[in-house]
Amino acid sequence: MPKADHPSPHPKPRVGVLVFPGSNDDRDLARAFEFLGADVEMIWHKDRRLPQGLMGLGVPGGFSYGDYLRAGAMARFSPVMPAVANFARDGFPLMGICNGFQILCESGLLPGALVRNRDLRFICRDISISVEDAGLFRGQTFDGATLNIPIKHGEGAYVPDPQRKPRVAFRYVAENPNGTTDAIAGIANEEGNVLGLMPHPEHAVDPLLGGTDGAILLRAFLALALERANSE
Amino acid sequence: MTVQVLVSPKEGVLDPEGRALQSALHDLGHAAVNSARVGRVITLELETSSKEVARDQVREMCEKLLANPVIEQYEIVILE
Amino acid sequence: MTVQVLVSPKEGVLDPEGRALQSALHDLGHAAVNSARVGRVITLELETSSKEVARDQVREMCEKLLANPVIEQYEIVILE
């Protein structure tokens, strides 16, 4: 992927990408972050501690543990997860994409759960989502914008937990591809630093491969990571 | 000791499989089916021979892994 | 009338989900689990009140749709 030809955020954000057995989009997420000028560390799920100086963490898409039993059900018990929970509690930004979103829900870092798509079929196509909660990204420049980003999943229908209402971050625009409640495509925790979404921004960064709206989202995430690091 | 865990979707929670199954059964002419719910049955072979120990162990497994309390309920059946 | 159908992989047929579940349970400290098999439980509400009619109807549903005879076996349980 050619180096980004636009100025990346300064100083360089340093983010990690978790890798579970069965993660498939881990390298894609790392490549997208690097394309946007970040330093990236791959973190194996058996490590008990996160690397020093990490400003943000991506939990990638894929089929951790083959999605057996429930997508994300087994990954939450990996040795690295307690450190991930502490990292979130310290207010650092986390982004769970697709399987990553499922893992964050199963581990309780995000409320609710994700169940099988309404038509019981895997869906892979581009789709439009709207940004619902501007506060999440501290009013960064895309309030209310519609982003065109690919989805690819078989268990993407969000079911809210009546006791823990989610902050809705993204909704599908003008359609509901998988029967998700209130067209929810992504949510955030109360504090707003842990984000989970089904669409794959890392697959909408390189213009040669398709759209580039994913870069807008990932850049906003990197900005949050820098902001959190600088507030230490 | 054989223990079965029946994990099924909670009342009112999205059950795409159950709904798809009901319409498929109706298409096959089984109009008498008022509702269908699809869950998982997990059959475990446990080393222990005491029913209480087995039940406690399996309950812990359900709480931790086998069922997601947000969307599922479970029932433990000790077979023999 | 509520009828439950337990569908599980046939003996000898590979059960990848059961195998993954067993190793996960071991990792969680439940060493006493010798084996785990994962299948589907289908709960049907039927209009009829006769157990025989219900059993026959459900058996036909199993043969046609609910179970894949090549790799699965099924058991019908009449609840009430």
Add this chain to the structure above:
Amino acid sequence: MSEPEVNLQLGREHGLTDQEYERMLEILGRVPSYSELGIFSVMWAEHCSYKSSKNHLMTLPTDGPQVIQGPGENAGVVDIGEGYAAVFKIESHNHPSYVEPHAGAATGVGGILRDIFTMGARPLASLNSLRFGPLDEARQRYLLRNVVSGIADYGNCFGCATVGGEVTFHPDYRNNILVNAMNVGIVRHDQIFLANASGEGNPVLYVGSKTGRDGIHGASLLASSEFDEHTEEMRPTVQVGDPFTEKLLLEACLEAMRTGAIVGIQDMGAAGLTCSSFEMASRAGTGIEMDLDLVPQREEGMTPYELLLSESQERMLLVAERGRESEIEDVFKKWDLDYATVGTVTGDGRMRIRWHGETVVDIPIDPIAQAAPVYDRPVQVPADLTARQQLDAASLPSEMNLSKTLLELLGSPNLCSREWVYQQYDQLVQSSTVLRPGGDAAVVRVPDTEIGLAMSTDCNPRYCRLDPYLGAQHAVAEAARNVAVTGATPLALTNCLNFGNPERPESMWEFAEAVRGMGDACRALGIPVVSGNVSLYNETSGEGSIPPTPTIGMLGRLENVAMRVPTGFTAEGDAVLLVGETLDELGGSEYLAVRHGIERGAPPRLDLLAEKRLHAFLVAAASQSLLHSAHDTADGGLAIAIAESAIFSGIGVDVEL
């Protein structure tokens, strides 16, 4: 241990002809043990021995400056520049997919993926070529739904993008659907691994999943005989795959290969342990000694016969450098995979297998692996062929409402959008997919380079039924054209030859003619065959065979992937050019089948020299950025091609006929 007593009748039940049974006795100089009979039956089955097709396959061109490894290994390897090579193959899993569509299709994908990474390559893109009976039959919709979900579940979970392929519906596939799976992987030139068991004293290692009773006789009986009433009892032999374990197996194999301690490696596909061990030893001219007690087993009380013939999935056979096995063991333990040293390479060219302290197999390798029987089957032109090739186009009723006809054709099963299928596949993982499914060919970028690879699978079964020689040439030409319209230069092809029962002279004639036509087309276009697969006996007794289906998997190379040419129109005001001659040729057309329900006439004429110039023109035009888009006129003709270019991009078009 009480094993059945081996005699001529038991040999017949294992699919051996009387002559083959006698030949076996000659080779051994005695009556074989039950396990030895099992080995002969799978090694000499059509599926593994190619005994009815070998003579014909020899006539295909297989070399060229770009060819690093031609047919004979697990997959073909071609140079693609900058020290990289593309490893690719297409294989069939037809019979298992008919018996259990979801598991059959899924294990078809698993098998082709292993053929690629056993050569040291990381699978980058998958395609599949699927053929079913008419869509208005419920059983065909059941088969389609489950074959597609099986391919999706396995490919998506494993993490290899599915980027292209084809789906065809024709009444004669009703009882014999076709599921051909193709994969393309990438490897550095200096990291290619071959499958030979060389080096006397080197340990033979078993890695991956445990062995069960899956798919016993999968290779020999199921794939080498027609379906008839007792197909039902064969049902439990279908294998079930685990894509999650396969992904661990991929990472573990590639990591183990980097240790430098691996001498040879082969995946356990058809006939599992038997085929892999025999082929590895036969390629290296060595022998193997194995102890079945050391094989990791999933079931209790498995007999040597079952262990040798089991087709449990996700298993590989390796030969390591003596003394360095522990380096390899560490890798497989890290990935939680089964590992066992099951034997040793010997120098005497024999296969010796022990079980419970007894020698159950002691037979020579070459007479079985190399010198399997080869048949020159009789051929006979189908009696009704000439009649079928007659078409009186003038007698066809003329079309009153062309718009309505066009819409009907665009909506017909063989011409309509395939979105319903490929939107179930992850087309994006590994961030390499430049042109997604739906166009003429998929285009992917080779990671860390600007090289593009274009790939397409093609075959028009109607053309092949009406003229197998010309039909096979059309398959090669169209696959090459689909690749060239994207701006890529056709490099090499793989083929999956799906035909009927070779013991029926008409079917054998169709096979012989198709291979002859394919060879001539490859020579004329300068495109070698580097790998492939033969699937015969696609026939149900009493109902005749499938249309001859020589599926072509074509690979092309783009110097710079950014220069690729998409399918749909891109800008208003652009001129639309038609390149090539349009002749009055309706023979075997989709129009005739959809509008008039007839399959008659000779396929269109094909000028291979003009075809070669067309490919050169397309590649040159693309490399000079002269084309905004390009689309191949194939099934459905000019009207469909123009409509698709518009539909694909949503930009309208004015045409002067």
